[in-house]
Amino acid sequence: MTRNDDIPQEPAPQPDLDAYLARIGWTGERRADADTLRSLHLAHMYGIPFENLDPLGGSAPSLALPDLEAKLVRGGRGGYCYEHNTLLAAVLEAFGFGVTRLAARVVLGAGDAVRPRTHMLLLVEVPGEPGPYVADVGFGAGGALLEAVPLVADTEFEDATRRHRLVHRPHRGPLELWVLQAYEDDAWTDQYAFTLEPYEAPDFEVINWHIATNPRSPFSHLLYVQRTTPDGHLALSGRQLVRTRPDGSRSERELSGHDEIVRVLTADFGIAVPDGQALTAASA
Template sequence: MADTENTPQLDLDAYLDRTGWSGERRADAETLRSLHLAHMYGIPFENLDPLAGSAPSLALPDLEAKLIRGGRGGYCYEHNTLLTAVLEAFGFGVTRLAARVRLGADGAIRPRTHMLLLVDVPGEPGPYIADVGFGASGALLEAVPLVADTEFRDAGRRHRLVHETHNGPLELWVLQTYEDGAWTDQYAFTLEPFEAPDFEVINWHVATNPRSPFQHLLYVQRTLPHLHRALSGRHLVETYADGTRKERDLADAEEARQVLTADFGIAVPEGLQLSV
């Protein structure tokens, strides 16, 4: 018998207030897509904790305090751990997966450090892929079915999943997005289940390894219905729904703090030294 007395319970009402989602609480494909989109619009991506030299907690009470009540965002492990609890509360079945990020890798083989979710939807012929923690303009806005060679238009973005041959025993899936006139790999994954303790280890590695870019440079993303903002160090890029971009460099750490508050909706911790 599960020890429900000592299992942290999600404050679902507070989460839904934070993301602005409303509707009938049921486990179906439409609800999954709308929950996913509301999360993407409602909670930013940021790496302020690793930048400060600490691995963020993945414990549910700590995620609620930070992402729901604290005016903060997080990176993939935080976002998708929180979404897992939300989806399970709605009645979805969720399996954690790990992916190798290809975006920006220039052909290099990276370790499996990205977290995404395989979601079983009652009444649907197959599972869906959900991922609210990929900090890039090519990230999924809505969950998409796990189907190969089919283009999905999720809230205006274009994605597809393709198979690729490799040496492993499981099929290799690659998520691609259509940007700047071409399909571009985002990450590759198999359907091997990963458990929460696996991501405790990966989270610690990514947040505290001196070679991790999250330790040295500010990475912040905010997705809105008609605009995607990305801040890398001091370089700010705003990408609009029609594909046009505006880019500029922030003057200093003080301007970065102001932009994080005003444009990204992030409550920057007092005393945090921003690397820009």
């Protein structure tokens, strides 16, 4: 009888750092420190958009590193949280950071509803730092982190043009519950809640499939695209396009249909839209 741990394991694929760093426009020294973590995080946020074209087309995106690089790095595409943060985790580990994958419950816009833990984020150990950082380049919302922030409660952080803090909330579990808040419209707004229980790649394979294919998942039937730049935040939900400037002012308009959606995805979001991409749910 052969045990699983007796079977030789294939080495994990290593990220193509040159291609990734060129994609996000980052040219710093490759070292594992807090400044590097923050600048990589910000460059990734500015460089690769959030989008759900694969689930909208009826398929769950692959989370295998070579496939992520083919799509997000070389293919002119974006992705959603599992893709972005799986890619970033591989890069950070190659730089020498310690990375733990976590799962969060999105509370933004949930009201009294209790959502499942379906959002992926990262806890990053930085050599020489007293505590870990929270990194997350895959949260498709205007309150997303722009830079990684220390895992410290009740402290306000200015990350690029945004303000965030982490707070504790009481709950029934044995682990402390952390909540990420963003300062929006002159108030602190809860974004998502998480504990520090580690999640593994197979956990996210299951969650990814569920979110991409479940007919009740918004990602499987409505177009969601986000892009953050130094000039502000651009969001497309269905046909509704919202531009938010750094000062908080907004402009909004409805796109006319499929052809205009493709033009906006290409020109404004920098997404190479695949031929035959299903956008009927967004343009119906």
